[in-house]
Every structure is written in structure tokens, then in C-alpha cells.
Amino acid sequence: MESLPCKDCKGMCCGPVPITKNERKKIQKEIRKMPVKKRLELKNQNRYIGTCIFFDEINNRCGIHSARPSICKAFGFYQNLVCFKSPSTASTKRYHASEPPAGILSVDFTWKDFT
Template identity: 50%
Template sequence: MEQLPCKGCRGLCCGPVAVTENELNKIKKKIKSMPRKIRDDLEKQVRFHGTCIFYDNEKDRCGIYSVRPNACRMFGHYKGMACFRKPELATKNPIINEKSIGVLSINYTWSDFK
């Protein structure tokens, strides 16, 4: 699969991110298993308004990539979720099976992962 040109975007497309209950549980496990210094460094970063709380601005990538929500996995490849740098990659129609329970950075903040 062709990759999105994410390097240098600084997380501008990373948020707001809707999550399901299952995704939230996976994220909580991931955060708890992170070394404390990495978790603290990620939490203290200054991000663009609306950017996901787990976007690693220093490394220019997702800080929870292995457990990122489905919305993040679909971004750039599904109609209605096109990457502004490569809109031609958005060719699929999304199939949503689970209901969102909230949005990272709005309904769920770092205090919910302590």
C-alpha cells in the first residue's frame, strides 16, 4: 500500500480523534506499559490546538501507533478522510462497526490515562 506523506505535517491531521470503548481500553493498556519518562515527555509536549494528545510532536509521529484508533488507520485512504497532500489515495468507503464513545483531547485527556 502506498504510504501517506506524513513527515513534516507535525500532526495537523491528527485530531480530533474519535475512539470506541475497545480502542480506549487498548490505549490505556499501552500508556500504562510505557516507561514513565516516555509517558511524561509525551504528556508535557505542546501541540497545535485540536491535535491528538498522543501525537509526538518531537518525533513527528504517533506516540501510540501500535494501538492507534481506527479513525487514524483509515485516514488518507477513505473517502471523507483524504490527506490534503495525497487526496488521490482516498478511494475506499468506510465501514464503521463500533460506536464512538468520545474524542481524544476533548472527552479524554491525559488525566484519564493516569
């Protein structure tokens, strides 16, 4: 799979995303197993309004990478999830979520819902 130019992008696509019930549980597990120091460091970072609550501004990456929602994994590779920095990476297929969303991460679910 072709990769995206995410390095130095500062997570420009990391805003509110729909998540399923299972994804919420997976993220909660990931957050709870983090060492307290690491968790607080991620939680207390300054972010622009609209940036995902789990974007790691210090290290310029997703702070919950292994537990990130499927829509985040799919971003950039589908016609309805095009990366504006690399539109040609998207296939002609459309992304369809496998389950209905339980809510929107960063809006309906915030840090208090994962700790």
C-alpha cells in the same frame, strides 16, 4: 497499499478523533506500560490547540502508534477521510466504524483518563 507523505507533515491531520470503548482500553494499556520518563515526556509536550493529545511533536509521529484508533489507520485511504496532501491516495470506498464511538479523543478523553 500506497503510502502517504506523512514524513515532515507534523501530523496535520492529528486532531480530535472518535474512539470506541475498546480502543480507549487499548490506548490505556499502551500508556500504562510506557516507562514513566517516556510517558511524562509525551504528556508534557507543547502542542497547538486542537492537536491530538498523543501526537509526539518532538519525534514527529503518533505517540501511541501501535495502539492508535482504527480511524487513524484509515485516514487518507477512504473517500470520507481524504488526506488533503494526497487526495489521490483515497479509494472510492467510504470508511465505516465497526462500533459506535464512546467519545472523542482529546475532547471527552484526556490524559487523566488513560493514566
